[in-house]
Amino acid sequence: MTFDKPGQHAVAPASAPAPTHQLTQRRRRIVVAMTGATGAILGIKVLIALRRLNIETHLVMSKWAEATIKYETDYHPANVKALADHAHSINDMAAPISSGSFKADGMIVVPCSMKTLAAIHSGICDDLISRTADVMLKERRRLVLVARETPLSDIHLRNMLEITRSGAIIFPPVPAYYIRAASVEDLVDQSVGRMLDLFDLDTGDFSRWEGWQTEK
Numbered sequence: 457m458t459f460d461k462p463g464q465h466a467v468a469p470a471s472a473p474a475p476t477h478q479l480t481q482r483r484r485r486i487v488v489a490m491t492g493a494t495g496a497i498l499g500i501k502v503l504i505a506l507r508r509l510n511i512e513t514h515l516v517m518s519k520w521a522e523a524t525i526k527y528e529t530d531y532h533p534a535n536v537k538a539l540a541d542h543a544h545s546i547n548d549m550a551a552p553i554s555s556g557s558f559k560a561d562g563m564i565v566v567p568c569s570m571k572t573l574a575a576i577h578s579g580i581c582d583d584l585i586s587r588t589a590d591v592m593l594k595e596r597r598r599l600v601l602v603a604r605e606t607p608l609s610d611i612h613l614r615n616m617l618e619i620t621r622s623g624a625i626i627f628p629p630v631p632a633y634y635i636r637a638a639s640v641e642d643l644v645d646q647s648v649g650r651m652l653d654l655f656d657l658d659t660g661d662f663s664r665w666e667g668w669q670t671e672k
Contacts, residue, residue, distance in 0.1 A: 483512040486655060487553050487563035487592075488540065489585045492520025493604035495567035496528045498629055501648045502566050503539040505659045509652075514553050514560070515540035516584050518572075546583045553588045562598030562655050563588060567629075570605050570612055576624070577615045589624075599624040600654050627651055635663040 486506055490499040499521070506513050515537060517525075522533040537543040544551040552558045565572060565585065575586040576593075592599040601619065603626055605612060616626045629647040637643045642662075649662040 482559070483510060485512045485514065485560045487514045487516070487560055487588055489516045489518075489563065489565040489568075489572075489588065490521040490525075490536075491518045491565065491567060491569040491572045491585065492524050493567035493569040493572075494524065494528065495602070495604045495629060496521065496525045496531075497644055498602060498647060498651075499566045500525070500529065500531055500536055500539070501644055502564060502651065503536065505648055505652060505661075506657075507539055509657055509659070511657065513540040513542070514551075515543045516546055516551075516553075516588065517543075518546050518583070518585065520569075544584055546585060548584055549587060551584055554584060554591065556591050556595045560592075560597065562600070563592045564600040564602065564651060564655075565589065566600075566602035566651065567604040568601040570603070570615075573601060573603060573612070573615050573619065576601070577619045577622075593622050593624065596623060598655060600627050600651060601625070602627050602629055602651060604629070625654060627654070632665075634665060 488499060488503055488506070490496065503513060503515065517533065517536070525531055525533050525536055544553065553560060565576075572585060575582065576589040579590055581587040581590050589599055591597075601624055603616065620626055627650075631637070631643045632646050635642065635646055637646070645659070646662040649659045652659055
């Protein structure tokens with residue numbers, strides 16, 4: 457409040473002008489990164505599931521991810537990119553997802569090679585995948601690494617332990633035999649469903665454990 461002259465009544469200041477823009481609720485955003493490790497179908501199925509759940513996706517694929525997609529699946533990299541809302545070049549370090557100011561709800565690297573795991577652990581940030589993962593860690597956002605390797609060396613295990621201590625989640629796509637899968641696709645769907653559980657997203661298309669089922 458202001459007083460123009462001694463003894464004058466206080467005058468309330470004019471109210472602030474209304475904001476020129478309205479805050480709108482955005483769709484949830486997940487960054488999906490695919491590396492050259494075997495298991496390309498896992499990344500493809502994650503993109504399909506997120507699309508069905510109306511989650512905004514930002515995709516980054518490495519050169520070897522594109523090669524693995526063509527070798528392991530009937531998809532072409534262009535078809536996989538079309539499943540995402542936005543596809544970014546792995547060399548585009550100026551992409552929106554490279555900044556912590558870009559609001560994302562998490563990131564999944566699926567499949568995640570040991571090379572990418574090591575790069576994220578060391579904080580190299582020499583491509584868009586490792587840089588975006590670094591952003592997730594520093595912003596304390598969910599980062600899931602679907603590590604594809606077996607058996608594991610001491611180096612792999614130490615990298616996994618240290619990156620877990622930094623806040624990431626290591627998710628080896630271990631098949632759940634209790635679902636008595638009729639096909640590899642059933643196993644893939646179960647793994648994808650469990651991955652997205654970590655983002656509090658329910659695909660609703662896989663069997664969950666409900667205890668021993670006795671025959672009648």
